[in-house]
Amino acid sequence: MKKNEIEYMKNHSVGAQFKYKIASDVKKEKIRIYAPLILLVCITIVASVTIDNFFSPKNIVNLFYQMSIPLVLATGVTFVLLIGSIDLSLEGVMGFSGALVALLVANTMNSVHLGWLGIVLTVILGTGAGVITGYLHVKLRIASFIISYAMGSIITGIGVLTYKGTPANVTWSVFDAIASESVFGVPLLTWISLSIFGLGCLILNYTAFGKAVYAIGNNEAAARSTGINVNKTKIMVFALCAFTASCAGILACVRLKIGQVSIGVNQLFPVITSVVLGGASLAGGKGGMLQTFIGVLMFTELNNILIIVGVDPNYRQLIQGIIIIVAVTLTITRSRKTITQ
């Protein structure tokens, strides 16, 4: 304890001491929440000063275009991390949705053309996979790490089965239009991803479901005894995560115009890292949509800087790994009492 703090404690009543303690805790909490934001601003300032054209409108639009798919994925992952679970099936669901949507709209492999209905059907099936994951996790009482790994394996297999090894090219003109169209100079894909993110914000911050998610993450036993339907909430969280993964798969398919499961490969771990970078705790209960946005933006920005600076692509992953450890060290949620595992 600091000297002036001890001085204050001596001269005041117990009530005042308590008030003082709470106030200082709140202050610390505020610093913790804003740490990622401060780091993001610092990185942006340093990059804009040292790199030409970094803070140009063109590069900023480009940055938002690059983060469109990770942002959609991160929206769902935030919910899963908030309840303290993890979802490894995300890559599988994303790949499955990308492969399926390519087959359900006009394509080079079959004559099926369901149009918008195909997209809706894909999202429903993708979300269904999440419901199954959540249901098995809750009912069979298997750790989410294992059950989602197994479900990811299954759904990837089903995704490959749908096109039997040779991926289909999409020929539907709407996909071309979405990929190339811009509104107010910003690509339509970015707008779509931002609106899905906005939907996630609304659900997390303004519904009873969102509050229940926080409650379960903070203390599941307490949440259960206050009458929250924990099992139902958990299943909904996994369904939501699969929904966003499904949307991300469709967006990736729009971008590449080819449907194969490999569009989901290597998407999961960067997204989890970005969400943690924003200040979410893997143990659950801490984090939020704004933090997730900051984390994803920071991750994308670091990548963007490494590319602009012209780091040898062979070494990029290595440097990225080191930078992320440093960044997480600076921003992560921790208190004196925690022992991390």
Place this chain on the structure above:
Amino acid sequence: MKKLSEFKLGNLKKINTESISKYMCLISVTLVVLIFFVINPKFLSLYSIQNMLLEMAPLLLLAGGITFVLFTGGIDLSAGAVASCTCVLTGLYIDNIGGWIVPLMIVLGVVIGLINGFLITAFKLPSFIVTLCATSIWKCIALISSGGGSKIIPLDKRYLVNWASAPLLGIPVMLWMTLAIIGLLYFIQRNTTVSKSILAVGANARAARMAGTNTVKAQITAMTICSVCSALAGVLYAFKMKSSVPNIGDPLGLMAIAAVALGGTSLAGGKGSVLNTIAGVATIIAVTSGMNIINVHALWKDIVIGVILIIAVFINSDKTGKDVIIK
């Protein structure tokens, strides 16, 4: 008196359920083997069994190390990447250094484990993130030093690696070595104080620290054991494939974790045994080689593995405490 007998009865019940869940992993591996044997009797031919034992050795080593990290309630995602890295280095330098490469790789494993453990305990970072970043670092080093492709160990140096795959009393030398290391790990688990503190950290980290356990030492030890085992597993892969393969470890990390979970070790920490891991690895290997033998189409493999994993983990999972929270 009545109270005492009640107490005894309660104790007896506990022991019963515990012993049943202990043998569940043996039941699931026998079940898997029986199913494949019924579909195709060649599954239990001498050649096939030897092949499976050879296949099993490195994965067992990997999983044995990860078991200790799971005891602490942490996770090590970097095991596969460390294995690829040491596999590449062994393949590249064995013709210059010879057999001394093995102790060098063990030293590398110790260093990696110490770095991981230091980052986790000193900066209070989650092991998930630290080992995730370590994965990208070591994978990258493996790719850079190998130049991106696999390289075969020259024929005149093959005598340095051939002995490992040769059978001794019907079992490959490699597996004998692995079993010896697993035995050592089991000894550590049963008879040392550090393993008790590792389990204590997993069961309840705060309580362990309040009781005076050195949690920092426990976590660093667990990470080091895991990295050394992964490094050795990489060496064994190089011996087995007789070449350096930079991406060999990519699917192995998660597969090894799944194998440990199959053995009944809880991902939340504080529970499990290294011996159960052997049964878990045997299940995974039996499934993957069994599918080759009964000719499952390549497109169906992922689905079958996923379904079997769910069923097997469900059979093995501890069903004693309904109030235990599963994350």
